[in-house]
Amino acid sequence: MPVTDLVNGVLSGKRRELARLISLIENDDGDASEALSQLYKHTGKAHIIGVTGPPGSGKSSLVTKLTAEFRKRKNTIGIVCVDPSSPFTGGAFLGDRIRMQEHYLDNEVYVRSMGTRGHLGGLARATSGAVRAIDAFGKDIIFVETVGAGQSEVEVIDIAHTVIVTDVPGSGDDIQAIKAGIMEIADIFVVNKMDISGADKKVTEINTMLDLDPREKAWRPPVMLTNSRSGEGVSELADKILEHLQFLNESGQMEQKGLKRSRDELYELMRYKLTQDLYQKLEGKPEYEAAIKKIAARKEDPYSLAERLIAEFLFSESR
């Protein structure tokens, strides 16, 4: 399918074209970057909400209930759920949709499941592109559910405006995990499964932990209680999410986030492109192979050769 048709399909709200574009993004297809480049000016409108927390803490259930709540408020919704791919087979079992059945027939809700395909950090490499495609598609709110495996899952802050960290009542062990890594990224804490005993205790624990944070903060993450089966507390959470959005806009942090994101993204794309170029120019070149042999034989050192080869291959037009 020509890229223009794909782009027009996405912009005119065709789910099938959106699904196709996300597949292209996942497969690293050249058409995907062309399409995203054309779609870029239509993005930046959605409120992107990350949901992270231990497996089984109720992320998918919570996203479902929040979706119902925001649908009541007439918002349209996109959902991206990330699950781990097996490092051995590359396969993945993507089961988050099981919790989302109530929205299957709602045309205003788009749900996409993704395997990490070897990417670390709680998201897939394609997640940010997929979110952008859904943004261009016109959804008001986009939820990103991360893998949920623990401390290193901080990548979600790069794409989300509001990050929700979920936890459940019970053993204090997981609070260690939260402390170690994901505490800093939470804009809102949710103690889900408030129907289970110990929920209030967990709220106190998290608040105590927040009290110990010495940094001066314009936004102190609130700790909310929810039951993602009955929906209790979800409307209050939705209000809090909107309050955070308002805070971002009024404090100027939204603008700063946008600038930071653009800076990081531009740099990352340039770095990626340079590496690709370098690789293509060096690959199989006799000078390159000879240099490697000289280094191994201690006839030249890698430090000076690196500089020389970069100057020679990357920045010379004649090559």
Next chain:
Amino acid sequence: MSSSKKIRVLVAKPGLDGHDRGAKIVARALRDAGMEVIYTGLRQTPEMVVSAALDEGVHCIGLSILSGAHNALFPKIMELLKEEGIDDVLVVGGGIIPEDDISELKKAGISAIFGPGTPLDEIVEYIKANVKL
């Protein structure tokens, strides 16, 4: 680039029966064969199956049914897929389906029917050989 392409399969259980053991076993086998398996849970209506297949951009839909409603549900799903203009997705079925019904289902567009006891490898190989990536 094509090395990063993955077969995406929707495993769905249309109909009212409440058992998904078989479906889950197949789902696991497909995952272990390197596919991305989207599992949607029990009691799916044909509309739900097609909507999920559409959103997820799958190459294959695996339908499992035990309740005997396949003669109504499978063709309905094929019809809805056609309405959505989805003609490049491989649809296979499994579960308890009498021999006599198979040719009608195939006529409706179901590519293959795997009865109980079909070796999992056979299902994996069939999907690998017949999906359009």
